[in-house]
Amino acid sequence: xxxxxxxxxxxxxxxxxxxxxxxxxxxxxxxxxxxxxxxxxxxxxxxxxxxxxxxxxxxxxxxxxxxxxxxxxxxxxxxxxxxxxxxxxxxxxxxxxxxxxxxxxxxxxxxxxxxxxxxxxxxxxxxxxxxxxxxxxxxxxxxxxxxxxxxxxxxxxxxxxxxxxxxxxxxxxxxxxxxxxxxxxxxxxxxxxxxxxxxxxxxx
Numbered sequence: 600x601x602x603x604x605x606x607x608x609x610x611x612x613x614x615x616x617x618x619x620x621x622x623x624x625x626x627x628x629x630x631x632x633x634x635x636x637x638x639x640x641x642x643x644x645x646x647x648x649x650x651x652x653x654x655x656x657x658x659x660x661x662x663x664x665x666x667x668x669x670x671x672x673x674x675x676x677x678x679x680x681x682x683x684x685x686x687x688x689x690x691x692x693x694x695x696x697x698x699x700x701x702x703x704x705x706x707x708x709x710x711x712x713x714x715x716x717x718x719x720x721x722x723x724x725x726x727x728x729x730x731x732x733x734x735x736x737x738x739x740x741x742x743x744x745x746x747x748x749x750x751x752x753x754x755x756x757x758x759x760x761x762x763x764x765x766x767x768x769x770x771x772x773x774x775x776x777x778x779x780x781x782x783x784x785x786x787x788x789x790x791x792x793x794x795x796x797x798x799x800x801x802x803x
Contacts, residue, residue: 678747682706685751693758694771696750701727702742702790705750707758707769718768720760721781723793725801732802739801742789749775749783 679698686697686708694717698706702724707717724746727739750756753775760771773780784790791799 681751682747686756689754689756691756691758693760694769696756696758696773699743699747699750701739702746702784704768705746705773707771709769712769716766716768717758717760717771717773718764718766719780720770720772721779721793722784722790723798724784724790731800735801738789742784745787745789746780746784749780 682696682698686695694707694709694715696705696717697708697714700706700716703719703722705717705719707715709715724742725735725739727736727743730736730739755774755776757774757777758771759774760769762770764770775783781790781792785792
């Protein structure tokens with residue numbers, strides 16, 4: 600056989616060996632990479648388990664704190680759902696009241712305008728989000744809950760007013776079963792009569 604043909608066959612055979620060797624190397628490195636990944640994952644899981652074992656059982660104080668915290672969150676969510684549900688369940692004239700922000704501010708849903716904040720006219724209640732003293736905050740919480748309760752138990756809710764103040768809130772007069780909410784809150788001692796201008800403080 601001529602020498603040229605022999606050399607060509609050897610070259611072809613060597614190429615096949617090189618290709619096969621390259622494929623085997625790729626498979627080897629892939630398996631090795633997978634093994635390393637699994638080993639790293641197992642080490643991470645072992646570290647997490649060790650940390651948990653090192654912490655020991657949760658103390659009763661921590662458990663009580665968690666229960667109180669999540670219970671408080673659940674109450675807030677339930678109150679908000681109740682505000683929205685009752686706002687749509689009962690007949691309303693004007694905007695629907697779907698939430699209470701503080702003693703004189705509410706969430707409204709108005710046709711053609713959507714969700715807005717409403718400032719109730721005729722009275723001023725203590726602040727909750729920017730109180731000047733602890734007593735004002737406590738009174739603000741009481742006023743907020745009283746207004747919410749009055750809205751919840753009312754069979755008919757009516758709002759009148761279309762103007763807006765400088766904060767973008769809709770200025771409305773709220774009537775609950777025909778009674779002005781201003782008279783209810785002032786009569787309960789949780790608000791003062793207010794017709795605009797400078798407000799009096801609640802920290803005397």
